[in-house]
Amino acid sequence: MLLFIEQCLNGLQLGLLLFLLAAGLTLIFGIMDLVNLAHGSFYMLGAYFAATFAVMTDSFVLAALLAMLATLVVGMAVEVIAMRRLYGRDHLDHVLATFGLILFFNEFVRLAWGPEGRNIPLPSWLNTSIELLPGVPYSAYRLSIIVVALAVAFLLYLIVMRTRLGMLIRAGASNREMIGALGVNIKLLYTLIFGVGAALAGLAGLMQGAILTAQIGMGENILILAFVVIIIGGIGSIRGAFIASIMVGLIDTVGRSYLPEFFKLALSNEAAATAGPAMSSMLIYLLMALVLVVRPEGLFPAGGR
Amino acid sequence: MPEPILLVEQLSKRFGGIVATDQLSLAIPPGELHAIIGPNGAGKTTLIGQLTGELWPNGGRIIFNGDDVTTLPVHRRSALGLARSFQITSLFLDFTALDNVALAVQAHAGHSFRFWKPVRAERALRDPAMAAIERVGLADRANILVSRLSHGEHRQLEIAMALATRPRMLLLDEPMAGMGPEESARMVETLRELKKELTILLIEHDMEAVFALADRISVLVYGRVIACDTPENIRQNAEVRRAYLGEQQVATRHG
Amino acid sequence: MTVLSLRNLVVVVLLAGLLLLPIYAQVAGSPFLLTLFTRIVILAIAATSLNLIMGYGGMVSFGHAVYLGIGSYAVGICAFEGVESGFVQWPLAIAASALFALVIGALSLRTRGVYFIMITLAFAQMAYYVAIGLDRYGGDDGMILEARSRFAGLINLNDKTAFYYLCLALLFATIFLVWRLVNSRFGMVIQGARSNERRMRAIGFPVYRYRLVCFVIAGTICGLAGALLANFTDFVSPAAMHWTRSGDLIIMVVLGGMASPFGPLIGAVALLALEEALSGITEYWQIILGPMLLLIVLFARGGIDGILARLRHA
Numbered sequence: 031m032l033l034f035i036e037q038c039l040n041g042l043q044l045g046l047l048l049f050l051l052a053a054g055l056t057l058i059f060g061i062m063d064l065v066n067l068a069h070g071s072f073y074m075l076g077a078y079f080a081a082t083f084a085v086m087t088d089s090f091v092l093a094a095l096l097a098m099l100a101t102l103v104v105g106m107a108v109e110v111i112a113m114r115r116l117y118g119r120d121h122l123d124h125v126l127a128t129f130g131l132i133l134f135f136n137e138f139v140r141l142a143w144g145p146e147g148r149n150i151p152l153p154s155w156l157n158t159s160i161e162l163l164p165g166v167p168y169s170a171y172r173l174s175i176i177v178v179a180l181a182v183a184f185l186l187y188l189i190v191m192r193t194r195l196g197m198l199i200r201a202g203a204s205n206r207e208m209i210g211a212l213g214v215n216i217k218l219l220y221t222l223i224f225g226v227g228a229a230l231a232g233l234a235g236l237m238q239g240a241i242l243t244a245q246i247g248m249g250e251n252i253l254i255l256a257f258v259v260i261i262i263g264g265i266g267s268i269r270g271a272f273i274a275s276i277m278v279g280l281i282d283t284v285g286r287s288y289l290p291e292f293f294k295l296a297l298s299n300e301a302a303a304t305a306g307p308a309m310s311s312m313l314i315y316l317l318m319a320l321v322l323v324v325r326p327e328g329l330f331p332a333g334g335r
Numbered sequence: 336m337p338e339p340i341l342l343v344e345q346l347s348k349r350f351g352g353i354v355a356t357d358q359l360s361l362a363i364p365p366g367e368l369h370a371i372i373g374p375n376g377a378g379k380t381t382l383i384g385q386l387t388g389e390l391w392p393n394g395g396r397i398i399f400n401g402d403d404v405t406t407l408p409v410h411r412r413s414a415l416g417l418a419r420s421f422q423i424t425s426l427f428l429d430f431t432a433l434d435n436v437a438l439a440v441q442a443h444a445g446h447s448f449r450f451w452k453p454v455r456a457e458r459a460l461r462d463p464a465m466a467a468i469e470r471v472g473l474a475d476r477a478n479i480l481v482s483r484l485s486h487g488e489h490r491q492l493e494i495a496m497a498l499a500t501r502p503r504m505l506l507l508d509e510p511m512a513g514m515g516p517e518e519s520a521r522m523v524e525t526l527r528e529l530k531k532e533l534t535i536l537l538i539e540h541d542m543e544a545v546f547a548l549a550d551r552i553s554v555l556v557y558g559r560v561i562a563c564d565t566p567e568n569i570r571q572n573a574e575v576r577r578a579y580l581g582e583q584q585v586a587t588r589h590g
Numbered sequence: 591m592t593v594l595s596l597r598n599l600v601v602v603v604l605l606a607g608l609l610l611l612p613i614y615a616q617v618a619g620s621p622f623l624l625t626l627f628t629r630i631v632i633l634a635i636a637a638t639s640l641n642l643i644m645g646y647g648g649m650v651s652f653g654h655a656v657y658l659g660i661g662s663y664a665v666g667i668c669a670f671e672g673v674e675s676g677f678v679q680w681p682l683a684i685a686a687s688a689l690f691a692l693v694i695g696a697l698s699l700r701t702r703g704v705y706f707i708m709i710t711l712a713f714a715q716m717a718y719y720v721a722i723g724l725d726r727y728g729g730d731d732g733m734i735l736e737a738r739s740r741f742a743g744l745i746n747l748n749d750k751t752a753f754y755y756l757c758l759a760l761l762f763a764t765i766f767l768v769w770r771l772v773n774s775r776f777g778m779v780i781q782g783a784r785s786n787e788r789r790m791r792a793i794g795f796p797v798y799r800y801r802l803v804c805f806v807i808a809g810t811i812c813g814l815a816g817a818l819l820a821n822f823t824d825f826v827s828p829a830a831m832h833w834t835r836s837g838d839l840i841i842m843v844v845l846g847g848m849a850s851p852f853g854p855l856i857g858a859v860a861l862l863a864l865e866e867a868l869s870g871i872t873e874y875w876q877i878i879l880g881p882m883l884l885l886i887v888l889f890a891r892g893g894i895d896g897i898l899a900r901l902r903h904a
């Protein structure tokens with residue numbers, strides 16, 4: 031039971047990290063109609079920036095803020111230099127160009143930081159465990175990830191649902207021509223959205239990087255998970271991204287720890303040991319397939335055409 | 336009156352709270368050229384969508400040639416002989432004109448799970464395609480990429496493609512949209528020839544063309560047919576005049 | 591409109607070069623060349639099959655390398671379990687790929703555009719993780735192929751030259767097959783659906799099932815390339831279906847020229863030769879390749895084949 035609660039919290043934490051990635055991705059898909067494979071690179075950059083700033087400033091929180099700012103700047107620069115020229119082009123062009131960006135950023139990190147991973151040192155007040163319920167200790171840092179990510183999600187919700195900027199974003203996600211009709215400086219809006227998306231990815235990366243390490247290519251596998259989230263949630267929908275993120279995070283984490291046990295009930299030990307890990311990594315993809323069969327446009331399609 | 340080839344009964348379509356098609360009924364006998372006119376937003380496009388199967392109605396029935404096609408998918412209706420042209424030109428731009436029409440012929444020449452024989456050498460597809468192209472007067476443009484043809488030629492090609500499926504009935508969605516007077520006149524000639532052999536449902540804004548071609552005209556306002564009669568009688572109809580000339584009055588009456 | 595356009599010339603020279611390559615490698619004393627080109631030819635088969643769905647059919651699959659993995663695992667698992675006959679291994683590789691393509695195609699083809707790209711990527715990633723989970727077959731590390739497929743004395747795959755020519759013959763067969771396919775009735779439907787799907791349905795084509803068949807054909811061919819790949823590297827691992835491998839295949843097709851019969855081959859030669867050349871300059875060669883891709887997308891539409899076709903008019 032204790033283990034189950036812990037796994038659920040871990041799943042929630044993974045889900046919220048996924049949400050930070052997916053929120054930016056889904057907005058960029060929805061509004062700019064851009065497939066951005068390089069979104070995972072911002073995740074990686076966030077972690078590396080944080081590792082460097084942590085050494086420089088000796089403060090984890092300050093390093094995190096600086097790293098987010100740095101990824102914001104890099105994201106906006108990438109938008110201005112490259113992405114801007116890709117709007118309205120074929121999706122295949124997006125795939126190729128951003129694939130090129132991934133190669134570039136991976137190699138850039140290898141040049142700048144070297145091939146080994148970097149640790150992001152945690153301050154002692156985060157590096158402890160907290161007793162959530164009597165007899166249920168949980169890592170203070172993981173808990174702080176949950177809190178921060180929830181706060182960011184809430185902030186995003188407020189911005190998207192309550193402000194004029196958010197109105198534009200929502201209008202753009204469901205009907206792209208409309209923003210132009212409203213006479214807004216689209217170029218600036220796009221650069222800003224892209225930058226914020228990058229910064230959110232950077233935040234996710236640095237928070238995860240402190241648990242494992244900052245590594246080259248760390249953003250790629252989680253990016254594909256974020257794609258699964260978007261497919262399930264529906265392109266352009268923040269709400270869909272949120273719900274799907276939590277679902278994917280929980281199912282993946284809990285599935286990995288319990289499915290092999292479950293298999294042992296039905297199969298021989300040896301067969302279960304073979305099939306268990308393989309099957310549990312399939313769970314979220316099976317979920318995705320199921321959603322596709324029932325609702326090909328995702329659970330919360332934006333625009334509702 | 337002979338058995339109608341297209342029979343629409345009590346057709347209804349709602350989008351949220353908006354009623355786009357309101358208990359609409361139509362009966363079109365074989366051989367008739369039936370025109371549908373109406374002010375913008377009258378529900379003409381929604382009606383065509385339901386007839387071709389791109390939209391499914393909320394209520395009512397569509398009977399084509401004796402078959403209930405109300406919920407049949409697009410390609411099945413096409414196979415039964417109900418062909419359409421698109422309001423906005425919808426062609427295969429990176430194919431030649433002849434390839435476009437040949438593809439339409441192919442659609443009705445059995446299944447296309449034939450993987451080996453070079454398709455451009457198949458007389459069974461090329462000959463009827465060429466014939467359809469000749470009927471709309473594009474013979475000398477047959478081997479040109481469609482993206483290089485003019486707007487008027489695109490509209491003509493649309494008709495040729497609809498013809499190539501050897502339909503029993505044509506649904507023409509504003510075939511003259513965006514045409515100059517010369518191109519329009521040519522289209523009217525083409526349609527006059529076609530109406531000798533085919534039943535045609537024509538949706539068109541060009542009133543001159545409509546009154547010159549139609550056997551009967553239905554007037555659509557707010558999703559319902561307010562009048563259905565010969566061109567002469569429609570011209571005299573008081574309610575039609577109000578719908579077209581006095582939008583204001585009509586709006587107050589409905590609103 | 592001369593027959594000997596620059597484009598045709600390049601293709602002819604390339605084909606002649608591929609045919610004569612083993613002789614040159616022997617004379618020049620550089621067996622490395624033969625190895626490099628065997629790899630190029632195998633990946634060109636995979637890229638040609640991708641071109642069928644992506645170039646001609648407009649289905650941008652970002653998971654095509656998954657069949658390379660399935661094909662090589664079919665060979666690897668058979669060999670591991672003691673079945674070394676290629677007459678069993680290869681048909682199994684093909685059948686497994688076809689089946690997988692049928693299942694994920696049936697699901698993915700319900701969607702369009704960005705969704706399709708992401709879903710094919712996600713399913714390929716699923717297969718990748720499943721392979722990692724196969725502890726019996728080496729898991730993450732993969733496994734060494736103890737012996738190459740045996741064909742009862744018909745051909746010896748350990749003979750490098752014979753193996754190269756087998757791959758080359760299969761490549762030519764694939765290019766010919768795809769060329770016949772796209773010019774058949776079936777091919778017209780596939781290309782029509784790329785050009786204007788809505789219109790295809792309006793004139794009476796049930797587009798979905800044609801696309802699905804096309805998707806399965808492409809996956810099947812790529813599965814064969816996977817069987818070749820396992821025999822070539824003597825090694826089977828999840829890396830064969832890593833998503834970057836799918837990206838490489840897309841690059842080959844676009845670089846060479848979409849919807850052109852020899853485009854993927856030209857692209858495969860160009861990309862792998864470029865990699866060799868760049869990695870000779872610097873260890874960090876991807877820092878050059880990445881921005882190059884961006885520039886190619888921005889400025890060289892139509893790929894090498896398109897440029898050659900345009901140069902004819904210059």
